[in-house]
Amino acid sequence: MAVYEKQDMSNTDTPIIGILGWEARKNNALSQLGHLPGDIAHPTTFSFPVLYKRIEGAYHETVIMKPSAKVLRAMIDAAKEMERNAVKAIMTDCGFNAIFQQELANAVDIPVFASSLIQIPLLHLMLKEGQQIGIITAYQEYLTAEHLKKVGVSENIPVCILGLDNTEFSKVRSDSLAIMDVDKFEKEVLSVAKRLVDENREVGAIVLECTDLPPFAATIRRETGLPVFDIVTLAHMVYETIAGDRWGKGKNV
Structure with a gap:
């Protein structure tokens, strides 16, 4: 299923889960992992559309080594924007964002699983x-x-x-x-x-x-x-709770 960058979305795209991501990967070696099915950035990883938003200034030093209040504010702004765009839940692309879980969850009215x-x-x-x-x-x-x-x-x-x-x-x-x-x-x-x-x-x-x-x-x-x-097992579980319709019953609700 498609992984949309915000600028790539059309009015007919309906991402279910938003992903708050790091700045674009500049390291070619690291970007190799993004080409593997199952990686959070690979288009076949999720069976539903997701919206990927890169957070300026979010990278190794500002998320893992010294969690940045500035990056957190940018993530909160992006999360609020995703909510306005009808995204149903929000996740992130780094498990160390656990440090921001409570602040992110308190900023919006939709589920957040940062890690x-x-x-x-x-x-x-x-x-x-x-x-x-x-x-x-x-x-x-x-x-x-x-x-x-x-x-x-x-x-x-x-x-x-x-x-x-x-x-x-x-x-x-x-x-x-x-x-x-x-x-x-x-x-x-x-x-x-x-x-x-x-x-x-x-x-x-x-x-x-x-x-x-x-x-x-x-x-x-x-x-x-x-x-x-x-994070992928968790994302699919959350998807089932917010948009899953395995038996086609939701069409008439």
């Missing part, structure tokens, strides 16, 4: 007592307790976190890699997932923080035997 991490409290209730939720993140050192708190993850919810340090992804982010070896990166992601499970035997489910990881979710699920949740 895949918002699923963790639900998973905690789904798992038996003592089981952990494993988180695979782009940057372990920057994913803080405050990020988790902002999406409702209390201290009594057992989580374990492992990052993509020393992988193709980290090299791309540091601009030390011009072309990404995607096959190698998939193996590295799988290695991180296996290590997460091997080092934490009570993991009952895995959440992928990074929105570039859903293309590899099936591989992780197959190799670990665990359910894997990400």
